[in-house]
Amino acid sequence: MIDLRSDTVTKPSKEMLEHMMGAPVGDDVFGEDPTVNELESYGAKLFGKEAAIFCSSGTQSNQIAINLHVSPGGEVICHYESHVFKYEGGGIARNSGASIRTIDGDRGRITASSIAKWLNPAHDVHFPLTQLVSIEDTSNRGGGAIYNYEDIQAIHALCIKNKLPLHLDGARLFNALVETQIDYSAYAANFETISICLSKGLGAPIGSLLLGTKEQIVKARRIRKVFGGGMRQAGIIAAAGLYAMKYNVERLKTDHTNAKVISNLLSSLNWVEDVVPVETNIIVAVVKDDETRNSIIERLKENHILCMPFGPGMIRFVTHLDIGEKEMEILTDRLKKI
Ligand SMILES: Cc1ncc(COP(=O)(O)O)c(C=O)c1O
Numbered sequence: 001m002i003d004l005r006s007d008t009v010t011k012p013s014k015e016m017l018e019h020m021m022g023a024p025v026g027d028d029v030f031g032e033d034p035t036v037n038e039l040e041s042y043g044a045k046l047f048g049k050e051a052a053i054f055c056s057s058g059t060q061s062n063q064i065a066i067n068l069h070v071s072p073g074g075e076v077i078c079h080y081e082s083h084v085f086k087y088e089g090g091g092i093a094r095n096s097g098a099s100i101r102t103i104d105g106d107r108g109r110i111t112a113s114s115i116a117k118w119l120n121p122a123h124d125v126h127f128p129l130t131q132l133v134s135i136e137d138t139s140n141r142g143g144g145a146i147y148n149y150e151d152i153q154a155i156h157a158l159c160i161k162n163k164l165p166l167h168l169d170g171a172r173l174f175n176a177l178v179e180t181q182i183d184y185s186a187y188a189a190n191f192e193t194i195s196i197c198l199s200k201g202l203g204a205p206i207g208s209l210l211l212g213t214k215e216q217i218v219k220a221r222r223i224r225k226v227f228g229g230g231m232r233q234a235g236i237i238a239a240a241g242l243y244a245m246k247y248n249v250e251r252l253k254t255d256h257t258n259a260k261v262i263s264n265l266l267s268s269l270n271w272v273e274d275v276v277p278v279e280t281n282i283i284v285a286v287v288k289d290d291e292t293r294n295s296i297i298e299r300l301k302e303n304h305i306l307c308m309p310f311g312p313g314m315i316r317f318v319t320h321l322d323i324g325e326k327e328m329e330i331l332t333d334r335l336k337k338i
Helices: 014-021 034-046 058-069 091-096 112-116 149-161 173-180 184-188 214-226 235-247 252-267 290-302 325-336
Strands: 051-055 074-079 099-103 129-136 166-170 193-197 208-212 272-275 282-287 314-318
Touching: 014 235, 034 051, 034 208, 034 235, 051 058, 051 214, 058 091, 058 129, 058 166, 058 193, 058 208, 058 214, 091 099, 112 149, 129 149, 149 166, 166 173, 173 193, 173 252, 208 214, 252 272, 252 282, 252 314, 252 325, 282 290, 290 314
Parallel strands: 074 099, 074 129, 129 166, 166 193
Antiparallel strands: 051 208, 193 208, 272 282, 282 314
C-alpha cells in the first residue's frame, strides 16, 4: 500500500527505534527525564527561544499556547481554515472560554491588513477583547502553502503595536524553512509561542514542542498537567523526536520534490481538473466532477494507493519519509493506469 493520506502515517525507522531503546529516562513530571530535558533544550536553542515543553500532540501544544495567552471572553483571530479553529474539536471555546474571529485569506494565510480590520476596540465593552493572533505555516488547508516572510513580519509588527501575542501553529514549520532557508531564530523571533510537530514530516511516532519564554513555559507546564498531558518516562518517545530533529529535517526536500512529481503526474490524468500549485509536501487535486470524488478515492484504494477527501471535489495526497524511490516508481506506474 502506498499511503499518501498524511505525513503522520510514517513508522519509526530502525535507527530511530535504537535511539528510543537506548534513551535514559526519569519521571518527567518531576522534571527528571534527561532525554525530555535534552529534547526541550535542543528545540528551544534551535529556534533561539528560552524554553520548550514536550507535548503529546500538535493539538495539545496549540491548545496549551492558546490557554496561556487568552482568558474567558477574550478573542482569538485566525484563518477560517486553520487547524486551531477547524480541527481541534472546538478546543478554543472549550478549554479557554474564548471566542474566535475567523478571517479569510489566500490558501490559509492571513495578512496584517485583514487582521487589523478585526482588532476590537478595548475601551468598548460590547466587544470581546482581542487577545491573540494565530497563524499556520505551512498551511495544511492551503495545500502546504508557505507564508511570505514579509507578511509574517507585517503581522508581527501589527501585534507589537497592539500589544498582542502572536502564536504560530508550526506543525509543518520545518517544511517551510527548508524551502525558504530563513534563519530559524530570526523567523521564530516574530512569534511569542511556536508549536512544532515531530510526528509529521519528521517521522517521529509521537510528540510536539511548544516554544516560548521561560516564564511562559513554566505556566505551560501547569496547563499541560491540567489538560492531563503530564507524562512520566517520556524519554523513550522524546528520543524519537530528538533523532527526528537531528536527522530528518534536510531530507524534507525529497518529500517536496516527490510532491512536485506526483502533482505533474496527476495533472496529466483525465479525471483531474486541476492541481493546486505544490509548495511543500501536500498535493491537492481537484477532480473534474465532484460526484466522482469518492469513487476515484475508492479506485485508488483498490490499486493500493491511499489518499484523503479534502472538501468538495478535492483529494489530498501527502508525501513523507516512507515514500522513497521504490514507492515513487510503483506509484507512478499505478497512477498512470487509473
Ligand atoms: C497544521 C496542523 N496543526 C496541528 C495539527 C495537530 O497535530 P496532532 O495531530 O498531533 O494533534 C495538525 C495535524 O495534522 C496540523 O495539520
